Amino acid sequence: MPEPWGRQDGESERAFAAFLAYRDLGAERTVCDAYRQSAGKPEAKQAPGTWNKWAKDRRWKERALAWDRHLLGKEAAGAGRVAEQDGEKWAGRRKVALDHAFEAAERLLLRAYELSAFPVERVTNDGGKVTVEPIGAHELRAATATATAAFELMMSVIDRALPPEEILPDGFDPATETDPVRLRAFLESGGRRVG
Structure with a gap:
């Protein structure tokens, strides 16, 4: 018919x-x-x-x-179909952006560690003459500000990467975790158990 x-x-x-x-x-x-x-x-x-x-x-x-x-x-x-394809495309772009932001936060945090490393001094070698001078309060404030910015960026990336109802394994809390290796492992696992 x-x-x-x-x-x-x-x-x-x-x-x-x-x-x-x-x-x-x-x-x-x-x-x-x-x-x-x-x-x-x-x-x-x-x-x-x-x-x-x-x-x-x-x-x-x-x-x-x-x-x-x-x-x-x-x-x-x-x-x-178009919405589904667009959703997949934007989800991929979101993941790439989150990965880049997290990597930038890691680099910032490492720079903050370098700036605040003890002993708090700067060593220069000028033609055989070695000069040791203390790092000033300005550099330490910059290190603190850098570390704070890095940590806030990491937390923002984690908040955006996880759904609000995510149940975290073994009491792992990305909002209080300070180990960048554990945070990266957690994000790369898609929120699964972190070893």
């Missing part, structure tokens, strides 16, 4: 062509508008009796509504 919007058993070519003209007009379709367009008679006040009989006997309105539903279903399915 053909689809309702297709040519029906016993439907003449002329009657089906008239139906197609009606069907393809869209939601505001009328038999008269279909006739005007198909016959090239924009001044027509009504469709001929044959067209009205075809429309009634061949259930044009019902068939055209089935066509509209069919088109909407195809559009929705296509939009769903």
Whole structure:
């Protein structure tokens, strides 16, 4: 049995062509508008009796509504596929961005460790003359600010990488964890057990 919007058993070519003209007009379709367009008679006040009989006997309105539903279903399915593909693309981009941000936070944290390493001094070698001078408060403040920024960036990345309802293994809490190796292992495992 053909689809309702297709040519029906016993439907003449002329009657089906008239139906197609009606069907393809869209939601505001009328038999008269279909006739005007198909016959090239924009001044027509009504469709001929044959067209009205075809429309009634061949259930044009019902068939055209089935066509509209069919088109909407195809559009929705296509939009769903596009949304799914876009979601996968953006999820991949999100992961890459989170990885880069976490790596930057690790580099910042290592730099903060270097800046604050004890003994707190700077050694310079100028043509055989070795000078040892203390690192000033400004450098220590910079190290502290760098470490704080690195830690906040790490926590932000972790917060964005995990769903809010994530259950963490063995009491592991990324908000209080300070070991970058454990944090990276946790993120790379997708939130699974950290060894």
